[in-house]
Amino acid sequence: MKVIWTVTPVGYQRIAKRCPSCNVKREFAPSGAFRVNSQKKVLDIWSIYKCTHCEYTWNISLFSRLHISKINHELYHRFITNDASTVHYFANDKATLSRNKAELAGKPDFRIQEQWQVSIKTGQKVTVTIRLSHSFQISVLSILKRQLLLSTAEIKKLIDEGHISGITMKELKSLKRMTGYLDFQLSAVTLYARRKVVLGQR
Numbered sequence: 001m002k003v004i005w006t007v008t009p010v011g012y013q014r015i016a017k018r019c020p021s022c023n024v025k026r027e028f029a030p031s032g033a034f035r036v037n038s039q040k041k042v043l044d045i046w047s048i049y050k051c052t053h054c055e056y057t058w059n060i061s062l063f064s065r066l067h068i069s070k071i072n073h074e075l076y077h078r079f080i081t082n083d084a085s086t087v088h089y090f091a092n093d094k095a096t097l098s099r100n101k102a103e104l105a106g107k108p109d110f111r112i113q114e115q116w117q118v119s120i121k122t123g124q125k126v127t128v129t130i131r132l133s134h135s136f137q138i139s140v141l142s143i144l145k146r147q148l149l150l151s152t153a154e155i156k157k158l159i160d161e162g163h164i165s166g167i168t169m170k171e172l173k174s175l176k177r178m179t180g181y182l183d184f185q186l187s188a189v190t191l192y193a194r195r196k197v198v199l200g201q202r
């Protein structure tokens, strides 16, 4: 059997930078709006961030002095409509962050959607695929804890006993910007142990 967990961030990825108003390093969160300046067919585009403490506004440069003919029409439309998935994308874009001397701060909350692919062959092991809707900073451990309703100590014990395999405790704990897919194996008992599995009727 195969299970897919699709993880979606709730709220935007924050970044850390010294706030000129607070005069200390603070977390800044995207306001959800872009600023687009266009002058003689040359564009400057920013994502607007706010200090989470004092609301000081900080514009993160996405494109500067870009000729209008060089930008994809659809992308331009996303900027002028303040498209949320585009805000997510640039909030996690490594090149943009390093150009603006910003670093990722903390980790956004997230929600998990579970899908099952039931096969005829019923084994003892379930392959779990974790898929991120957007790449963002997260530890795999926090996903497992949330979805299996287990503590860190309980998860460590399950790895030691072989109920969770294909991933190490070190890999689970590392907090990083996750992209793409990640697979590991889970014994069927572990998947069901704590959870009341409700079969939907539609």
Ligand SMILES: [Zn+2]
Binding pocket: 019, 020, 021, 022, 023, 026, 051, 052, 053, 054, 055, 056
């Ligand atoms: Zn501030």
